[in-house]
Amino acid sequence: MITQAEFLVLLDDELGLDYTPADLDRDVDELPGWDSVYLWRLLTVLEARTGRPLPFDELLTTRTLDGVRKLAVDGA
Amino acid sequence: MTAPPAVADLALAEDAWARLRRIRDAGRLVADFPQVCALVGALDADHRARAGRLLAGCDLAEVAATHGQIPAVTVAVTGNGTCAPIVAPLVAEFARHRLAARVVGAAHGQYVADLADPRGDLLAARPEVTLCLLDAGVVADELGVGWTADDCARVLDAVLARVTGLARRHDADTTATLVLHTVPLPAWLARQLVDHRSRARLGVAWRQFNAALLGLAVELRRCVVVDLDTCLTDATPLDDPRLRAYAGVGFSEPLLGRLAAEVGHVAKALRGHGRKCLVLDLDGTLWGGVLGDDGPDGIEVGGAGRGAAFRRLQQLVAQWGTQGVLLAVCSKNDPEQVRTVLRDHPDLALRATDLVAVTAGWGPKSEALAELARTLNLGTDSLVLVDDSAFECGEVRHALPEVAVVPLDAEPARHPDRLLAGDWFATLRLTDDDHARRGHYRAEARRQELRDGHETLRDYLHELELRIELARPDERELSRVAQLTQRTNQFHLTTRRMDDAAVREHWRDPDAVLWVIRAADRFGDAGLVGAVFGRHRPSGPLVLTNMLLSCRVFGRDIETAALRAVLADARESGLPGVLGHYRPSPRNGRFADFYPRHGFVPVEPDGDVLRFRHDLTVLPEPVTHLRITTDLAGAS
Numbered sequence: 001m002i003t004q005a006e007f008l009v010l011l012d013d014e015l016g017l018d019y020t021p022a023d024l025d026r027d028v029d030e031l032p033g034w035d036s037v038y039l040w041r042l043l044t045v046l047e048a049r050t051g052r053p054l055p056f057d058e059l060l061t062t063r064t065l066d067g068v069r070k071l072a073v074d075g076a
Numbered sequence: 077m078t079a080p081p082a083v084a085d086l087a088l089a090e091d092a093w094a095r096l097r098r099i100r101d102a103g104r105l106v107a108d109f110p111q112v113c114a115l116v117g118a119l120d121a122d123h124r125a126r127a128g129r130l131l132a133g134c135d136l137a138e139v140a141a142t143h144g145q146i147p148a149v150t151v152a153v154t155g156n157g158t159c160a161p162i163v164a165p166l167v168a169e170f171a172r173h174r175l176a177a178r179v180v181g182a183a184h185g186q187y188v189a190d191l192a193d194p195r196g197d198l199l200a201a202r203p204e205v206t207l208c209l210l211d212a213g214v215v216a217d218e219l220g221v222g223w224t225a226d227d228c229a230r231v232l233d234a235v236l237a238r239v240t241g242l243a244r245r246h247d248a249d250t251t252a253t254l255v256l257h258t259v260p261l262p263a264w265l266a267r268q269l270v271d272h273r274s275r276a277r278l279g280v281a282w283r284q285f286n287a288a289l290l291g292l293a294v295e296l297r298r299c300v301v302v303d304l305d306t307c308l309t310d311a312t313p314l315d316d317p318r319l320r321a322y323a324g325v326g327f328s329e330p331l332l333g334r335l336a337a338e339v340g341h342v343a344k345a346l347r348g349h350g351r352k353c354l355v356l357d358l359d360g361t362l363w364g365g366v367l368g369d370d371g372p373d374g375i376e377v378g379g380a381g382r383g384a385a386f387r388r389l390q391q392l393v394a395q396w397g398t399q400g401v402l403l404a405v406c407s408k409n410d411p412e413q414v415r416t417v418l419r420d421h422p423d424l425a426l427r428a429t430d431l432v433a434v435t436a437g438w439g440p441k442s443e444a445l446a447e448l449a450r451t452l453n454l455g456t457d458s459l460v461l462v463d464d465s466a467f468e469c470g471e472v473r474h475a476l477p478e479v480a481v482v483p484l485d486a487e488p489a490r491h492p493d494r495l496l497a498g499d500w501f502a503t504l505r506l507t508d509d510d511h512a513r514r515g516h517y518r519a520e521a522r523r524q525e526l527r528d529g530h531e532t533l534r535d536y537l538h539e540l541e542l543r544i545e546l547a548r549p550d551e552r553e554l555s556r557v558a559q560l561t562q563r564t565n566q567f568h569l570t571t572r573r574m575d576d577a578a579v580r581e582h583w584r585d586p587d588a589v590l591w592v593i594r595a596a597d598r599f600g601d602a603g604l605v606g607a608v609f610g611r612h613r614p615s616g617p618l619v620l621t622n623m624l625l626s627c628r629v630f631g632r633d634i635e636t637a638a639l640r641a642v643l644a645d646a647r648e649s650g651l652p653g654v655l656g657h658y659r660p661s662p663r664n665g666r667f668a669d670f671y672p673r674h675g676f677v678p679v680e681p682d683g684d685v686l687r688f689r690h691d692l693t694v695l696p697e698p699v700t701h702l703r704i705t706t707d708l709a710g711a712s
Contacts (some may be wrong), residue, residue: 016130018100033133037160040319041125041329056318 002049007069014045024066031065039068055065085144088483090241092118096127105134109143109176114477116171121333124172128164128336136167137174145662149175149343151316152198152252153182154190154210156217163210164298165333169340173349184324191242192250203252204346207339210239211315211326212262225274229281236288247296251578252502253346255339256293257302259285262314279313297577300342300504307334341502348562348573351480351500352401352430352458354393355445358409358706361484361491362390362426367409367417378423385488390425397430400510401501401518402452404433406444406461411436432517442475451524451577452517453627455565455663460500461493504557505576507556516628519599537632541598544634546641547707549592551602554579556604557592560624565663567625567635569656569670570685572609587612589620591708593638595629605629608642617653617689618646620630623670639674641706647692655679656688 002010004021009071015038021032028034039060047054050072062068092115099108099115118126140148149167153159159182170177180201181190187208190198199206218231229446239256246254261282270277286305293301308314312330320327327335344350359366363386364376374384377390397403403426407414415437416427428434433451435444441463449456457478464484480500486490501617503510524542551558555637558579561572574582582588593606606625610618620642625635646654656671658664672678676688676694 012097014126016097016126018097025365027366035160037158038129040161040323040325041129042317044316044329056322058348060322 002069002073004066004069010045010049011065015041018067024069025058027063028065042068077553088118089120089123093123093126096130100130105131106138106142109146110174111332113146113171113174116168117480118473121330121482124168125329125333127166128166128168131167132164133172136178139176146174146176146177147347149205149347150178150180150203150340151202151343152201152203152206153209153370154181154187154198154206156185156187156214157209158184159209160242161325161329162207162332162336165336165337169336170343173340173344173623175343175347175349176550180634188238188242190248196372197545198263203380205255205339206250206252207255209326210257210368212259212265213326214259215267225269225277225281228278232281232285232647236285239289240292243296243299244294246442247298251575253298253300253342253575255300255342256304257304257335258289260304260308260314264317279501292464299574302335302338304331304335305588307331338497340497342504345502345504346562346573346575348565350503350563351460352454353404353452353460354396355404355406355448355461356393357463357465357468358405358407358414361462362386364488372413372417372421377421381425382488385491387423387425389488389491389495392495394426394430396501397514400513402432402447404435404514405431406435406437406441406448409436409443416582430514432514432521440471440475442472445472445476445479453630462495485582487629505555506560509556509559512603516602520628522599534701540632540701542632542702543596544702545594545705546591546638549583549590553592553604554583557607560604560607560626566627567630567667568661568664569624569667570622570659571661571664572622582609589618593625593634595634602629606634606638608638615652618651619657621653621657633699633702635670636674636696637702637704640696640698641704643690643695645693645706647695651692653692654690658686658688659684660686
C-alpha cells in the first residue's frame, strides 16, 4: 500500500518533484515541471518499492500520477 | 570503476540531497547556485540523477546572469533514439563543474537531419558541445528477418560512412565539440545468431566499426569519442528492455549518467574549469599505518597484501604525474620524517621527485591547502584532495567547498577505483607542456629558495637571469596556445576560450596577430607561458583583443616587457596607436588596471569590453632584470 502522502514523499525523494495532493489528479500534460521521461524513472522506483513487476505498457499511458499510484498499489 | 559507496559517503550524499531540497523549498535554487554546485559535487551517482531533475526546473540562463563565475554552456543533444532522459543528468554533471547547462534538441531520432544542416534548429543554437547518442538500434533497425553476420557488417559500414560524413561536416561547419561514443554490441542482438562462427564474424565487424568511430577522435580536431565499453566494465547495465521496447530509450539510467559525466568533462576542459593538482594525504592513503608511530620501517607499502594495494595507488598517481597532473602531499606529520621517507623508502612507487610540493604540519588541513595553492599560484578550485580521514575531508569541505574531496575508506584495494571514478584530470589532449609541467613547478620551488635568500624582490629578479621571447608561434605550438586560453583565468584580459581549430584559424588570418611568450631562466625553460591576440585595421591602431599569461610566471614583469615590446614595434612601424581590450571576469580583476598602468587611457567601451588606447608617445619604462628578444616579423 502506498498512500497519497507517501507517494508525494516518494516523488520528492526520488525525482526531486515537489507536488501537492491536488497535482496528483491533474493530467500529466498540465503538471508543472513534469516530463514524460520522469515516468520511466518513477516506474523503476515503484517496482523497487513494491517488490514486484509493474505493467509498463499500461502505466506509460496513464494520464494522472494518482492513476500511476493506484496501478502500482493494485498491481493492475 | 564505481566502487560501492562507503557508509560515510552515503550519509554525506543524503545530507547534501536534503540541503539541496531545502534550497529548492526556499525558492533559492538560482540565488544559491554556487552552493548548489558544491552540493551536487557531494552527491553519489544515484542522487546526482535526482538532482538533475530538481535543477531542470530552474532557469539556467538566469543562473548565468546572476553568477558571473558560473557560465551557461549550450549543449545540443541528438541521436537515433529517445534522447530526453540524458537532459537531467547533463544538467547535474555540468553543475558539478560550476557550469549551467542549456540543453537544446533532444528530439527523438533526428541525428541525421540535426547534424547535416548547420543552419537547422539544433546547430543554429550555436552549441559549444554537440552530443550524438547512438544505440545499437542504429544498426539493428536496418536488419530484416533472416539477417546474417555479413548483412550486419554491410549495415555497419553504411552507418559508419554516414556518421563519419556527419562528423566531418560538423567539424568543418561549426565551432562546437562533437561528442560521439562507441556502440556496445548488445547480447540481445548477438544471440540472434545461433552459431558461434557467425557470432565471431559479427563481433569482428562490430569492433571494427567501433574502432573506426574512435578513429574519428584522432582525425578530427573537435571530436571526442567516449569508449562506452570501459563504462560497462563495472557491471553498469547497457539498457532496460522495457524502456527500449516501449519508449525507444537505448541506454540504462546509470549508463546515461556515465555518459553525461563524460560530456561534463569535455565542457569543463573547454571552459577552463579543470583540476590541476592532486593533493595526497599520507598515513592510510599512500601507505598503511602511522608514520609517526610505526616509523619508516613499519609503514605498509610494497610486498604482498595491503602493502601492494597501497603501492598500486602510488603507481596510479605517479602515472598521472607524468602527464602533467601536479602532485603534492599535505599531511599531518613531522615534516623531516616525511621528507626522509619520500626520499629513501625503498618500496615507494611515488618519489619526492614526483611531487611539486610537500606540506607536513599540524594545523588545519584547509589552511595548509590554501597555502599550498598560493605557493603554486593556483586557485583552490584547481585542487583535488584525497584523504582517508573523514574528519579531514569534512573540515576541508566545510572551509573550502571549491576543493574536490575524494574520501577513502580503510580498504586500500578500493583506493585506485575511488580516485579514478571522478576522472578529475580528464582533458581534451595533452601538449608538450603538460609532460614538462612537473619540471616547471620543481624549478619554481628552487626559485622560491633563491627568493627566500634575497632581501629584496629586485635582487632576486636580477639573479634569476630571466629571458623571454615574443614571436609568432610555429604550428605545433598552437595546441598549447589553445590550452592556455582554456586553462588561464587570472591574467586573461578578455577570457576568450578557444579550441585548437579557432587558434589555427586566427593564426592563419593575415589580418590577425598572434604572438606567444616563451620564458626561460637559470633554473630551466618554462616553455610557452603567454600569448597576445590582436588585429590590424587599415591605417588604424593595432588592436590587442586578448592577452594572457600563465600564473606560473607571475610577478616577474614578463607582461610589462611583452607589452612594451609590442608598443615599441608599433611605434617603429608608424602605427597611429595601440588599442587594448579588457573584459572583466570573476577571476581577472587583479589585472583590471593593466593597460592604465602602462600609459593607456580609457576610450569608449564596446559592450562588456573595456577599451584603452596608447598613443605611443611615451613608452613604459624598460624592464631591466630580463632580456627580451622579439621576432614579430610581418606583424605590423
